[in-house]
Amino acid sequence: MSARREQILPEVPSLTSLYGQAVARSARLMVRRPGPIVARLPEIAYRVDDVRVDQSQLAAYQHLLGEAGTDTLPAGYVHVLGFPVAMAVMAREDFPLPLMGMVHVANHVEQRHPVHAQDVLTVRAWAQNLRAHRSGTQVDLVTEVGQADGLDVLWRGVSTYLAKGKPLKGLALVEAADGSRPAGGRDPEAPLPAVTANWKLGASTGRRYADVSGDRNPIHLTSLSAKLFGFSKAIAHGMYTASRALAAVGPARGDTFAWDVEFAKPVLLPGQVALNLTPTEGGTDYLGWDPRSGKVHFSGSVRPLP
Amino acid sequence: MPSNSSPRRAAVIGSNRIPFGKAGGAYANATNLDMLGAALSGLVARFQLQGERLGDVAGGAVLKHSRDFNMTREAVLGSALSPQTPAFDVQRACGTSLETVTAIANKIALGQIDSGIAAGVDSTSDAPIVVSDRLRRTLIKLSRAKTLPDRLKLVASIRPGDLAPVAPDVAEPRTGLSMGEHQALTTLKWKITREAQDEIALASHKNLAQAYEDGLFDDLITPYRGLVRDESLRSDTSAEKLAKLKPVFGKGLGEGVATMTAGNSTPLSDGAATVLLGTDEWAAERGLPVLAHVVDAEAAAVDFVRGEEGLLMGGAYAVPRLLHRNKLVLADFDFIEIHEAFASTVLTTTAAWADEKFMVSKVGLPPLGRLNPAVLNVAGSSLAAGHPFGATGARIVGTLATLLSRAKQSRPDGGPVRGLISVCAAGGQAVAMILEAA
The missing domain is CATH 3.10.129.10 (Hotdog Thioesterase)
Structure with a gap:
């Protein structure tokens, strides 16, 4: 480098x-x-x-x-x-x-x-x-x-x-060598796991996260401002969804950890997200999807640091 | 009491509750304090406690107004008990008044007090509606603002959206799923059928109606606001009527798998219940009966947040641990009371008790075996009576103590007559208790 x-x-x-x-x-x-x-x-x-x-x-x-x-x-x-x-x-x-x-x-x-x-x-x-x-x-x-x-x-x-x-x-x-999805990615054909939580996200979700994060990217604020950038409605900040999943894992994550997320389909606001948490060897995997269409919004994991 | 002996057992002397109302029904205009006061006054009158200074009174509600911070003490001050009777508030969701019974019984067992009342109440009709967090914070700042321009600036910062009221709901804060949605997942996991759930619901209504006919509640209930019986009780319901109801929970789980209906789920309710506890000596001095003794209690909680266990499965852990500690098995109980948050809660809990793999791997104790349905909720439970969250534990203790006393009288030379209680609660919790006829 x-x-x-x-x-x-x-x-x-x-x-x-x-x-x-x-x-x-x-x-x-x-x-x-x-x-x-x-x-x-x-x-x-x-x-x-x-x-x-x-x-x-x-x-x-x-x-x-x-x-x-x-x-x-x-x-x-x-x-x-x-x-x-x-x-x-x-x-x-x-x-x-x-x-x-x-x-x-x-x-x-x-x-x-x-x-x-x-x-x-x-x-x-x-x-x-x-x-x-x-x-x-x-x-x-x-x-x-x-x-x-x-x-x-x-x-x-x-x-x-x-x-x-x-x-x-x-x-x-x-x-990746075999041309498949990146490591840690999820097989899109796999059946959806059980619901462990359901987030009901209001139209103001993007504005509320903007208030605490300072990230006022117009695609997150209102459907009008999002339309200017090619989205049909405002979309939730990806890091809002990933950070809520991290919060859901809670103290089980420990003081130090590796936290990964891959974003798929954006979360349109207002909307709902179904969340699954699955405890794994030493950590927790999570997956968020649209409970109506079944389309995955994000997937990730919280693991102990190697 | 000699200090080297095991603690004495607290006696259940009696109980009193008001009939439970349906949300928006007979008690639509009654507050938690009103209902707790009504149940408490009935108890005081029934046991002639006017002017008595009791050791302590524990009460609580799940949905509570902030103005009711000292609700139980306020209820005592509004009653004929001596104003020198202290009181405190407790909250353990639907296990609240099983917890208040435990707290008062423990104080008695330790010799700290020789009498007390355990109570609980809840109103879904008079639930606290709060303002939005933004408006609340602005109003707090406004009350501290010293100058007019500061105040005007704060007032100007209020947005129309801030004015929308926020009503409490029964969703778990960490998952956003309602209790029904949570239990639908557990129901599916344990493959509980619609028919089995409806059977539990039907038995609850039939048993509660029969108990009223038999006069079981004559000494346990004080009528209130025109109600003499629980408003949710449908003595004329039938398997056919229950089978017609459409599922309300678990509809998103797949085609045809939703089984939980308004008939086999607890209705939202209003009501209050109280239990009088004391030492055997305290009761004897006043010529009061002793129905039963509190033997032991256990609370448990499960990790539902990460999906490791069903939200309402705490009873599958609390009861085996409690029985193990007391060297008892299910067959040692003449009565088993499992709170019917949903009919399927009863079924998933008892299925877990009988499941060797579950018990060994998750609870770390041998399976409890099959439950004899003839001892389950013999005087009905929450599906028929209703379930004012904070009042349910005290309702069950009062009813069970009477059942135990009657059973003991019918076979006075027999062995111990025991009852077991399991109440599941929000937050993945449960409280279990053992009572024994005196």
């Missing part, structure tokens, strides 16, 4: 202004066709120091997601803390994929040590592993969260995004 330059940002960027920039950039790209896009990621990592937890935002997050109101940050909340830094990488002019058109397809989190509400944190984020995919181009956004005065990474997240369309030129097609 090439050496990445580290650039320190004075504070965690505002997601709202990043979305504003991204929308403006998409509009510019529509008006003025750019030259050939270089299939190369910016060789930079953004770092923000002295990141502190807003206690009232943490409480609101815990209440909305069904997490216990402790002083230990839920792994999904650490994602919320670090997400704007990763977004800032994707919003750069030299980022080769259009931010507004990208789909969050998978997320991997390692909670290596508990993160506490009083911790002063450092967040680092960069993009890596740009690769061609059957239906477009994929990229991983890596976020690491550590204590400001320590070298240890407490939390590490890898978010995989897909930009649909023709893969960028010059990228190798990275797929």
